[in-house]
Amino acid sequence: MYVPSKAFGANDRIQVGQIGCGRIALTMDIPGVFKHDMARIVAVCDLDARRLENAKKDVTARYQKRGETVAVRAFEDYRELIRDGRVDAVSISTPDHWHAEPVVAAALAGKDIYVQKPLTMTLEEGRLVSDVVEAKKRIFQIGSQQRSGTQFRKACELVRNGRIGKLHTVKIGLPTDPSGGSTAEMPVPPNLNYDMWLGSTPKVPYNEDRVHPQDSITARPGWLRIDSYCLGMITGWGSHHVDIAHWGMDTEHTGPIEAEAKAEFPTSGLWNVHGPYHIEMKYANGVTMIIDNNFVNGIRFEGDKGWIFVSRGGEKATASDPASAFGKALDASDRAILDSKIGPNETHLYVSTDHHMNWLESIKARKPAVTTAEVAHRSTSACMIGWVAMKLGRKLRWDPVREVFINDAGANALRSRPQRAPYGARALLAMAGQAFEPGTGESKRILKSPKHS
Numbered sequence: 152m153y154v155p156s157k158a159f160g161a162n163d164r165i166q167v168g169q170i171g172c173g174r175i176a177l178t179m180d181i182p183g184v185f186k187h188d189m190a191r192i193v194a195v196c197d198l199d200a201r202r203l204e205n206a207k208k209d210v211t212a213r214y215q216k217r218g219e220t221v222a223v224r225a226f227e228d229y230r231e232l233i234r235d236g237r238v239d240a241v242s243i244s245t246p247d248h249w250h251a252e253p254v255v256a257a258a259l260a261g262k263d264i265y266v267q268k269p270l271t272m273t274l275e276e277g278r279l280v281s282d283v284v285e286a287k288k289r290i291f292q293i294g295s296q297q298r299s300g301t302q303f304r305k306a307c308e309l310v311r312n313g314r315i316g317k318l319h320t321v322k323i324g325l326p327t328d329p330s331g332g333s334t335a336e337m338p339v340p341p342n343l344n345y346d347m348w349l350g351s352t353p354k355v356p357y358n359e360d361r362v363h364p365q366d367s368i369t370a371r372p373g374w375l376r377i378d379s380y381c382l383g384m385i386t387g388w389g390s391h392h393v394d395i396a397h398w399g400m401d402t403e404h405t406g407p408i409e410a411e412a413k414a415e416f417p418t419s420g421l422w423n424v425h426g427p428y429h430i431e432m433k434y435a436n437g438v439t440m441i442i443d444n445n446f447v448n449g450i451r452f453e454g455d456k457g458w459i460f461v462s463r464g465g466e467k468a469t470a471s472d473p474a475s476a477f478g479k480a481l482d483a484s485d486r487a488i489l490d491s492k493i494g495p496n497e498t499h500l501y502v503s504t505d506h507h508m509n510w511l512e513s514i515k516a517r518k519p520a521v522t523t524a525e526v527a528h529r530s531t532s533a534c535m536i537g538w539v540a541m542k543l544g545r546k547l548r549w550d551p552v553r554e555v556f557i558n559d560a561g562a563n564a565l566r567s568r569p570q571r572a573p574y575g576a577r578a579l580l581a582m583a584g585q586a587f588e589p590g591t592g593e594s595k596r597i598l599k600s601p602k603h604s
Contacts, residue, residue, distance in 0.1 A: 165514055168194035168238040168262075170229045170253055171245035172206035174369045175267055180244045180294070181206070183507035184265075185213050190511050194238055196226040200342040202368060203227065227344060229253050233260045240290075240514060243267065246372075248380045249350055251276040251576040258283045259583055263290040263514050265507070268394075269386040269531040270524070275567035277528040277535075278554055279576055284524035292510035292520040293527040295394045297463070299506040302481040305489075306452065306461035307399035311498045314488050316456030320439050321396045324446030325388045327428075328376045332360040332421030340365055351568075351575035352379045360421050376422035383424030385541070386534045389442065394522070394530035395450050395461065398500065400438055403526045406533050406551035407432035407440065412540035430537040435551075442537060447478040457484035539565045 167190050169176055184190050192210050197203040207225045214221040226232040233241065233256050240263035243253050251271045257264050264284065270293055271277045284291050297303045310318055336356040339345045345357050359365060363372035374380040381387060397403045414428035430442040449462025464480030483489050493499060503509040503521040513520040532554070539562050540547050548557040556562035570577055 164188070165190040165263075165511055166193045166237055166239045167191065168196065168232045168235065168241045169206065169210070170196045170232060170241055170243045171249070171267075172197040172199075172202045172368075173244065173363060173372065175294075176206065176242075176244035177209065177368055180242045180265070180267070180507070181210060181213075184242060184511070185210070187505075187508050187511055189515065190240075191221055192223065193221060194224040194226060194232050194235060196229050196232045198227060198344040198348050199340075199363075200227070201365075205368065228347075230256060233257055233262060238262065240264065244294075246348075246374045246380050247382070247386070248272050248352055248374075249348075251280050252350070252574065252579055254280050255283050255576045255579050258287040258289045259579075259585075261287070261289075263510075265292045265294070265510050267294040268527070269382075269390040269534065270527040271531060272380075272382070273567050274532050274535050274554065276576055277532050279580070281524040281528040283580075290510070290514045290517065290520060291522075291524045291527075292506065292513070293522045293524075294506070295391055295522050295527065295530070296506040297391050297395055298398070298501075298521045299503040299509060300463070301504065302461050302464075303395050303398070304500050304502065306450070306459050306481060307395065308493050308498065308500050309459055309483075309488060309491060310399040310452045310454070311401060311500070312493055313454075314457070314491050315452060315454030315459055315484070318400065318438055318452060318454045320441065320453040321400060322446055322451040322453065323389070323392045323396060323440065323442040324448045324451075325384050325392065325442060325444055326448060327384055327426050327444045328387075328422070328424055330376075330417035330420050330422050330426065332373055332376060333358055334421045347574075349571070351570035351578075353571060355379075358421065373422065376424050378424050381424065382535065382538050384444075385425065385428070385430075385442070385538050386531060388448075389534040389537070390527075390531050392450050393440075393442075393533050394526070396440060396452075397526075397530050397533070399450070399452050400434065400436065400440075402434055402436065402438075402529075404529060405435070406529055406554075407536055407549055408435050408551065409433040409546065409548055410536045410540040411546040412537055413544060414541035425538075425541055428541055430540060432533065432537060432540075440533075449478050457488055459483045459488060 167184050172195055195206040203225050207223050210223045241257045243266040250266055254264055254266050337358050339357045360373040364370045410432045412430040415426040417423050427444050432440045451460045460482040462478050501521045510520050536549055547562050550557055
């Protein structure tokens with residue numbers, strides 16, 4: 152197993168490269184890593200030269216203000232950053248369609264990985280990414296920071312220890328994104344590598360509403376509303392809340408067995424992710440998960456002896472997130488449920504109070520972080536199963552072991568997407584001489600072959 156040299160010694164620091172320098176990087180991931188002395192951000196990467204220069208100046212200034220001089224290297228191409236032997240780990244804050252490929256590339260190169268949610272854009276990619284990360288023994292963390300929130304852990308521990316009786320229903324409230332967006336073709340800005348930004352998605356004309364604002368880093372980008380690059384709030388917020396639901400349901404390594412949904416999709420404009428929707432999914436343990444945009448934003452666990460509700464208590468991930476009706480951070484049908492103490496012989500869940508610190512400490516200790524790649528895949532895949540049901544408008548049956556829809560060729564066709572060469576995680580594995588066939592269950596064996604381990 153490859154262990155970075157920087158991981159040894161009390162005074163050695165983890166050298167981190169930041170891939171993607173937009174609003175999430177500048178407001179969450181760069182500050183999240185910077186504040187911990189066990190790491191140094193030594194490289195930044197972005198396909199927009201203006202954002203790249205801004206990030207380099209930002210990181211350099213942060214260290215200068217702290218009295219340190221750090222030579223921050225800048226890369227347009229993420230592959231060059233990953234090839235830099237001085238980088239031990241990467242933080243990936245790219246658009247959703249650019250998650251899988253750099254995660255796989257980093258794992259193959261022996262780098263540890265922090266990546267924003269959702270894990271991938273397709274069910275096939277999720278299985279691939281999880282298998283590669285596990286096979287290469289990388290320390291992994293996904294940006295499901297609710298796992299490091301005290302109220303979420305407490306809610307899940309109370310549910311797992313039977314404080315609301317037998318769990319039968321989980322209700323999840325998520326916001327929606329507006330339709331709209333200009334479809335007019337525009338000249339590609341000279342500072343943007345637009346072909347690479349499109350990556351494995353189809354080649355289409357440039358429009359600022361398709362990518363990100365050129366005059367703002369913190370404004371909400373248009374790609375979040377286009378299903379070539381993001382599936383909408385079902386994965387944008389859903390991957391957060393379904394992750395917590397799975398934690399409380401004790402279903403972190405499986406998925407639903409049935410799904411049925413309805414949704415409205417825009418018929419005009421550039422932005423085409425789903426609008427209002429209702430999803431119902433059944434799990435083998437008898438629990439029904441219901442996701443609806445009319446519910447209060449958060450997760451409500453309902454049992455035969457009461458209920459527990461948990462949310463961020465009004466906190467947005469970023470200032471530009473859509474408005475949403477939040478409930479209390481932690482609430483229950485009876486105050487005595489929340490006052491209940493978890494005994495020493497009861498189920499105690501993984502304790503993390505700072506998501507980036509947990510990742511860095513896990514790198515040092517070479518132990519799993521609070522969210523593994525498999526856990527991230529399973530929460531994301533449940534959202535995607537709901538998305539497929541929204542698209543098709545019929546009841547689906549899902550095999551969570553084989554990860555296929557049962558007797559439904561149309562649904563199975565949506566487990567993957569064509570990938571435009573030379574981009575995509577599949578193409579990357581092929582260039583590395585490693586094979587992957589979705590649904591065969593053989594990827595772990597192939598990836599652990601002596602030639603490539």
